[in-house]
Amino acid sequence: MHCIQQEFTVRYRFPVIFTQDVFAIDNPVLADVLCQGGHPHNKILLVLDSEVARLHPDLPDAIHRYAQAHQPLMTLVAPPFVVRGGEICKHDPQEVAQIHALVERHQIDRHAYILAIGGGAVLDAVGYAAATAHRGVRLIRLPSTVLAQNDAGIGVKNGVNAFGKKNFLGSFAPPFAVINDRDFLATLPARSLRAGMAEAVKVALIRDARFFAALDAQRDALARFAPDAMQMMIEHCARLHLAHIAEAGDPFEQGSSRPLDFGHWAAHKLEELSHSQLSHGEAVAIGIALDTLYSAAQGLLPDKDAERVIALLTALGFALDHPALQALDVDTALADFREHLGGALSIPLLAGIGHKQEAHAIEVNTMQRCIAQLHARFGSPVPALSPCLAHSV
Ligand SMILES: NC(=O)c1ccc[n+]([C@@H]2O[C@H](COP(=O)([O-])OP(=O)(O)OC[C@H]3O[C@@H](n4cnc5c(N)ncnc54)[C@H](O)[C@@H]3O)[C@@H](O)[C@H]2O)c1
Ligand SMILES: [Zn+2]
Secondary structure, eight states: OOOOOOOOOOOOOOOEEEESSTTSTTOOHHHHHHHHTTOSSOEEEEEEEHHHHHHOTTHHHHHHHHHHHTTTTOEEOSSOEEEOOSTHHHHSTHHHHHHHHHHHHTTOOTTSEEEEEEOHHHHHHHHHHHHHGGGOOEEEEEEOSHHIIIIITTSSBOOEEETTEEEEEOOBOOOSEEEEEGGGGGGOOHHHHHHHHHHHHHHHHHHOHHHHHHHHHTHHHHHTTOHHHHHHHHHHHHHHHHHHHHHSSOTTOOSSOOGGGTTHHHHHHHHHHTTTSSOHHHHHHHHHHHHHHHHHHTTSSOHHHHHHHHHHHHHTTOOOOOHHHHTOOHHHHHHHHHHHHOSSOOEEEESSTTOEEEESOOOHHHHHHHHHHHHHHHOOOOSOOOHHHHHHO
16 A cells, blocks of 8 residues: 655645725725735726615726726726625526636636625625636635624634525635625615624623623613724624634634534524524524523533623623524434534533533434523414424423
């Protein structure tokens, strides 16, 4: 037998920049990012989330003026390509196919750019298209929702849904740069502003007790979406996510443990079961509440800490019950999550606020009791209990 042991390391580095009015002619951020790319002329394919296009009608002109003012650094190869915002662009393969076709038509090569402006769903779908065209063209993300600015848009993953499963197709592909412009958030409805806070609560719970305390102290300001409190929440949350990706030793998630997915085994299923009626952030809030109660039921987390978590989530305005939760089949959801992780089941639980602990088995009856507890405390009338829940109550 002959074996050549192949081994190499690839270093990644990308900036995540916080700014305002990114396409003001005198804002240097985007031009500087392009300069970092090392070429004096850069072709750019612009992709816009349909809601961003609708609510920011002056944006295409502003981007056009910015490109003109920064000639020859930046050339837009076509008018903005508008993709349907929200989960539909991840469900329907046509958006990714259309972006591939535009890459081919406008000869976007591996040193040219796709500039994507949108929510997490659009960034995931465009990111998948960018990562697979020519095995990866450069992607600059401009996240336009809270959740995209503090989580979905700043990391190294992309993906689209297939076979009825979220993110079944996708890749690990770090962006060229991320530019968070807080002005985009001005047009978000309350539901979407709130949804992004779930990921901040999540990352505080698993990594940073002081951040949890800060969120708790700012809960009233956050509940009314006060801009400074929101900005503190977004930037610190983004910083913690980035630190985790860089420092936890597994940026491309090759192991089985997925600490950032606290509350997510249930959340992914709740999004599916509710046919995306629950947004990702709303489902994550319920998933956090559930795994917090479960951590307390397992004796890992003091009851009073569990109550603090539930109290913060409700103060922020999250609904902690939903018919989809009552329809959740815990066994199937855990099995699907394990399959998505690959390898053994590993569910992050809380061993204190700011501290997580991986569990490799879940007591289904206890989890069902926690679901029942959320329903008893926060339930709106639900048409029917699922059969498995009926057993446990
Ligand atoms: N890749 C990752 O690491 C990662 C991490 C977390 C979540 N995600 C994915 O992100 C998605 C959720 O992202 P999201 O919460 O941003 O929701 P979203 O992308 O579904 O956007 C929600 C709605 O807001 C609209 N919108 C976007 N920007 C807007 C603006 N500035 N003003 C008004 N409306 C605007 C969108 O068109 C959409 O209708 C999910 O698909 C989830 O799986 C990915
Ligand atoms: Zn998430």
